[in-house]
Amino acid sequence: MIELPEAYVLAQQINETLAGKKIMNVTAAHTPHKFAWYHGDPQKYHGLLNSKTIDKAVSYGGLINTLTETEKKVLFDSIIGTLTEMASKGGRDTERDLFGCFGGYKIKAGRNTVDKPSQKCGSNIIKEAYMGGSIYYCPECQKK
Numbered sequence: 001m002i003e004l005p006e007a008y009v010l011a012q013q014i015n016e017t018l019a020g021k022k023i024m025n026v027t028a029a030h031t032p033h034k035f036a037w038y039h040g041d042p043q044k045y046h047g048l049l050n051s052k053t054i055d056k057a058v059s060y061g062g063l064i065n066t067l068t069e070t071e072k073k074v075l076f077d078s079i080i081g082t083l084t085e086m087a088s089k090g091g092r093d094t095e096r097d098l099f100g101c102f103g104g105y106k107i108k109a110g111r112n113t114v115d116k117p118s119q120k121c122g123s124n125i126i127k128e129a130y131m132g133g134s135i136y137y138c139p140e141c142q143k144k
């Protein structure tokens, strides 16, 4: 599933390769995908977008509001550093970019590292359900 670093990379690639170009044909919902969300009826997209010019793409992130100011600052700096590294390497190695290439950021905990040792402490990475998705973490060096 596309998350913030891939959204950033995709928006950048769209702006570099598609901005200013005219839409000639739109095909939406041609393959089933459980993580696709549409605004309105995708069968109407061609009529809405045909002959329009692509302006630009913008990615958006989320908010966290349940920490102290110090915790927020530490978390914010860590997130910015990690996301900057992820985006500068073209996204995660589990997701593809606009051209079908995997990103260069090697994830530390994800679907490919479940039950494998943490890079930091050697304890096994675990998977848990969280808010309709999955989270992956080391129970030793990433305590709740």
Ligand SMILES: [Zn+2]
Binding pocket: 118, 119, 120, 121, 122, 123, 138, 139, 140, 141, 142
């Ligand atoms: Zn660990």
